[in-house]
Amino acid sequence: MTRKNVYIAGAGILSPLGTGLEATEQALRENRSGIAPLTVFSIQHPPPLPAAQVRDLPDSAFPRTHTLAIAAALQAMGDNKQAPDAVILGTTTGGILNTEQLLAEEEQNPEKYKYHGLSTVAETIAEQLHCTGKALTISTACSSGAVAISLALKMLQAGKAEWILAGGADSLCHLTYFGFHSLQLVDPKGSRPFDKNRQGMSVGEGAALLLLTTTKPKKPLGQLLGAGLSCDAYHAAAPHPEGKGAYRAMQTALDNACLTIDDIDYISLHGTGTPDNDRAESKAVRDLFPAPPSLSSIKGATGHGLAASGAIEAVVAAIAIKKGFLPANTGYSKADPELHLSPLVQPVTHSSSAALSNSFGFGGNNGCLVIGRSDSFAAKQPILQSTPLTILGSSCITGAGNTEESMGSLILGKPMGGMLDLDAISKNLSTRKIRRLKRLSRLTLSLAAAAYENSGLEHPPESVFMGTGWGALSETYDFLKKLRDTEEQFPSPIDFVGSVHNSAAGQVAIMFGATGANITASGGDYSFEQAVLAADTMIDDTSAPAFVLSADEGHAQFSPLFDPSIRAGAPLSDGGGGFCLCRKAIPGKVGLQIPFYHSGAASGAIDALVEALGGTDRLQREIGLTLIGIPAASMKMGEQQLNKFLARTTGSIPVLRYRELTGEFASASAVAAVMAVHFLETGLFPPIVASQDNGVSSLVDKKILVLGLGTTVTAMEFGLQ
Amino acid sequence: MDKLTEELKTRLIEILNLTDVTPEEIDENEQLVGGELGIDSIDVLEMVVMVEKEYGVVINNKEIGEKVFSTLAALADYIRTNSPKLSS
Numbered sequence: 102m103t104r105k106n107v108y109i110a111g112a113g114i115l116s117p118l119g120t121g122l123e124a125t126e127q128a129l130r131e132n133r134s135g136i137a138p139l140t141v142f143s144i145q146h147p148p149p150l151p152a153a154q155v156r157d158l159p160d161s162a163f164p165r166t167h168t169l170a171i172a173a174a175l176q177a178m179g180d181n182k183q184a185p186d187a188v189i190l191g192t193t194t195g196g197i198l199n200t201e202q203l204l205a206e207e208e209q210n211p212e213k214y215k216y217h218g219l220s221t222v223a224e225t226i227a228e229q230l231h232c233t234g235k236a237l238t239i240s241t242a243c244s245s246g247a248v249a250i251s252l253a254l255k256m257l258q259a260g261k262a263e264w265i266l267a268g269g270a271d272s273l274c275h276l277t278y279f280g281f282h283s284l285q286l287v288d289p290k291g292s293r294p295f296d297k298n299r300q301g302m303s304v305g306e307g308a309a310l311l312l313l314t315t316t317k318p319k320k321p322l323g324q325l326l327g328a329g330l331s332c333d334a335y336h337a338a339a340p341h342p343e344g345k346g347a348y349r350a351m352q353t354a355l356d357n358a359c360l361t362i363d364d365i366d367y368i369s370l371h372g373t374g375t376p377d378n379d380r381a382e383s384k385a386v387r388d389l390f391p392a393p394p395s396l397s398s399i400k401g402a403t404g405h406g407l408a409a410s411g412a413i414e415a416v417v418a419a420i421a422i423k424k425g426f427l428p429a430n431t432g433y434s435k436a437d438p439e440l441h442l443s444p445l446v447q448p449v450t451h452s453s454s455a456a457l458s459n460s461f462g463f464g465g466n467n468g469c470l471v472i473g474r475s476d477s478f479a480a481k482q483p484i485l486q487s488t489p490l491t492i493l494g495s496s497c498i499t500g501a502g503n504t505e506e507s508m509g510s511l512i513l514g515k516p517m518g519g520m521l522d523l524d525a526i527s528k529n530l531s532t533r534k535i536r537r538l539k540r541l542s543r544l545t546l547s548l549a550a551a552a553y554e555n556s557g558l559e560h561p562p563e564s565v566f567m568g569t570g571w572g573a574l575s576e577t578y579d580f581l582k583k584l585r586d587t588e589e590q591f592p593s594p595i596d597f598v599g600s601v602h603n604s605a606a607g608q609v610a611i612m613f614g615a616t617g618a619n620i621t622a623s624g625g626d627y628s629f630e631q632a633v634l635a636a637d638t639m640i641d642d643t644s645a646p647a648f649v650l651s652a653d654e655g656h657a658q659f660s661p662l663f664d665p666s667i668r669a670g671a672p673l674s675d676g677g678g679g680f681c682l683c684r685k686a687i688p689g690k691v692g693l694q695i696p697f698y699h700s701g702a703a704s705g706a707i708d709a710l711v712e713a714l715g716g717t718d719r720l721q722r723e724i725g726l727t728l729i730g731i732p733a734a735s736m737k738m739g740e741q742q743l744n745k746f747l748a749r750t751t752g753s754i755p756v757l758r759y760r761e762l763t764g765e766f767a768s769a770s771a772v773a774a775v776m777a778v779h780f781l782e783t784g785l786f787p788p789i790v791a792s793q794d795n796g797v798s799s800l801v802d803k804k805i806l807v808l809g810l811g812t813t814v815t816a817m818e819f820g821l822q
Numbered sequence: 823m824d825k826l827t828e829e830l831k832t833r834l835i836e837i838l839n840l841t842d843v844t845p846e847e848i849d850e851n852e853q854l855v856g857g858e859l860g861i862d863s864i865d866v867l868e869m870v871v872m873v874e875k876e877y878g879v880v881i882n883n884k885e886i887g888e889k890v891f892s893t894l895a896a897l898a899d900y901i902r903t904n905s906p907k908l909s910s
Contacts, residue, residue, distance in 0.1 A: 283871065284864075284867055285867060285870075285882060338864060339863060376884075532841060532842050533842060536841065537838070537839060587875065590875070591871050591874065592871075593868060594864055594867040594868055594871065595864055595865070595867075595868050598864055
């Protein structure tokens with residue numbers, strides 16, 4: 102199949118420059134900066150540092166990130182009444198600004214924290230727009246928005262959706278304001294990217310969403326031509342000094358767009374204003390473009406909107422091409438002789454056909470987009486996804502222990518809940534290398550190391566697809582606690598760097614030298630499924646093997662407050678699963694498909710599920726066992742869905758409720774996936790499966806379903822090839 | 823060895839979680855950043871926070887920082903010279 106063209110049908114934007122396309126364009130044409138001393142919240146030791154705040158935010162019952170994102174979504178939808186097939190949002194903050202306030206008040210009611218989770222932003226947008234399809238959340242630090250758009254592009258190019266709303270949103274909060282300050286990355290005079298005297302960024306906020314479609318609109322804003330992802334695999338926070346990861350992402354984006362450097366008329370630089378970023382990015386740009394086109398970073402005007410920035414800059418690039426002007430590098434006045442780069446000092450009138458937009462983030466996470474004038478370019482590229490994903494190696498960690506210990510418990514039908522102690526998790530890792538890492542990163546590295554060992558691969562995987570429902574709870578808790586305990590004076594920079602949701606995946610990349618795509622999805626109880634979807638979208642026949650990992654940590658204070666399936670005082674469970682996989686059929690290995698991901702609240706979700714799985718007859722014929730995951734918080738809804746599913750399949754397929762064995766944690770479905778692989782590879786299964794009325798006697802020639810029920814309905818199918 | 827250097831070694835092991843190192847094994851005259859201990863720029867910032875919190879010495883300038891954190895002995899010297907807490 103040939104890939105489809107992707108058009109920008111609409112865009113919404115809220116930034117410190119204003120609300121909407123027109124206000125944004127006007128501010129950029131006037132070379133106006135939106136950076137000013139922080140007022141979004143008060144701080145204990147004034148004066149506040151310059152920050153980049155959105156003004157005139159609409160009143161809303163939602164947290165600030167949600168409010169920004171919803172407003173951008175409604176703008177982007179414009180007059181389009183039809184709901185998009187999917188919403189893909191990049192965010193790093195979710196509802197944390199509210200959470201910080203609640204924690205300061207020592208609020209113990211979990212209901213108040215219901216919008217804490219990153220996934221609630223995309224889910225709220227989907228709900229408001231009546232979108233019942235995929236609502237996915239990408240959290241790759243400052244490249245989140247660009248990575249979310251990249252994922253949407255690949256899904257659309259492959260014909261997996263027709264309309265996707267994609268972008269990024271973040272609000273200012275204590276975590277980012279004090280976090281970047283603790284890293285000495287904030288310029289006390291306001292961000293001035295690429296200037297000789299630059300001293301850092303201005304931490305900011307905003308939201309931008311693009312309505313992308315393969316159906317050519319009457320008046321498209323432009324075309325999304327290509328995307329490129331890479332990982333530095335170098336350091337948790339600092340960019341590769343030579344800009345090698347940035348170079349690869351830009352090159353990959355051009356290749357994906359089927360363009361050469363000569364086709365690019367403008368580069369929207371990531372240009373945060375930090376000495377290291379701007380130096381590394383300059384090197385990467387000069388290496389790829391011997392004579393660079395016009396270029397600028399708009400972060401001297403917009404500040405750094407973190408997850409929103411890649412989406413804000415994609416929208417600005419589209420406006421610039423459509424309206425025939427290029428924005429200035431606001432704040433820049435003195436050339437840095439070390440950089441050999443001449444950004445635009447004033448906005449200029451300029452007709453462009455294509456622009457490259459750079460976004461880089463912590464964890465060395467890079468995402469570049471190519472945006473073009475509509476119909477200026479056409480590429481006839483084939484989609485090379487001829488077989489399902491194949492699992493080469495797997496691993497898990499549960500309260501019962503590592504893979505062998507967990508599967509040993511499982512086969513005996515013993516519970517696997519609880520939490521391993523930190524030393525047991527870390528026993529296959531080098532003490533020196535993990536000294537700064539807390540529970541989630543250690544779980545993830547341990548899973549990756551064990552899956553790689555189990556795969557027998559000669560070379561480690563090159564890309565990483567990670568799921569985590571709640572991210573690095575230990576680091577987030579410790580950072581905020583120390584911030585409070587020291588009256589906002591001495592939070593830990595190490596904790597801040599470790600608190601980003603993609604820190605674990607970044608560590609995996611460093612440990613294995615994985616320089617390819619590096620995507621962290623944070624979709625609550627369906628985070629593993631979102632990581633599998635990302636892998637299934639990004640990996641093609643020519644890709645090197647990849648890691649797909651999912652893990653969550655149990656945290657005494659945060660887990661009962663944030664995860665509605667965990668009751669206060671109940672024993673905690675945690676762990677996750679890891680896989681090495683590729684897209685190549687290998688006889689004797691287990692194949693993995695993810696044919697269904699849909700809102701559970703929608704009527705007809707189970708009928709649609711059965712249809713997507715090939716109908717009742719096929720299910721009865723081919724499925725030997727169904728592993729069911731219903732998070733405790735949505736038990737009632739999940740039970741109704743399960744009853745309906747059982748009725749549709751006349752109860753003929755045995756069922757194993759895996760959360761009863763693993764305990765409640767967001768990444769439990771990754772452990773279920775490892776169970777499925779184990780059952781198929783060994784032919785063994787626990788007595789509770791065999792003893793049912795319709796009990797399993799053999800799984801030979803049968804497939805296993807892993808169903809997620811509740812607020813989202815998901816299906817993954819595992820079968821020997 | 824003086825008390826401050828001794829104290830800094832212990833604090834370093836604690837805040838950077840160098841669980842496999844004892845204070846006796848740290849040579850205060852050895853290169854601190856990028857040396858044997860595997861200390862990098864984020865560790866330096868963690869030490870900056872500790873030095874400001876416990877000794878009242880602010881280090882927010884890269885040039886000074888590079889000099890101060892060249893060795894543990896240099897750090898101890900800088901704290902001794904600049905700390906209001908130690909001189910009082």
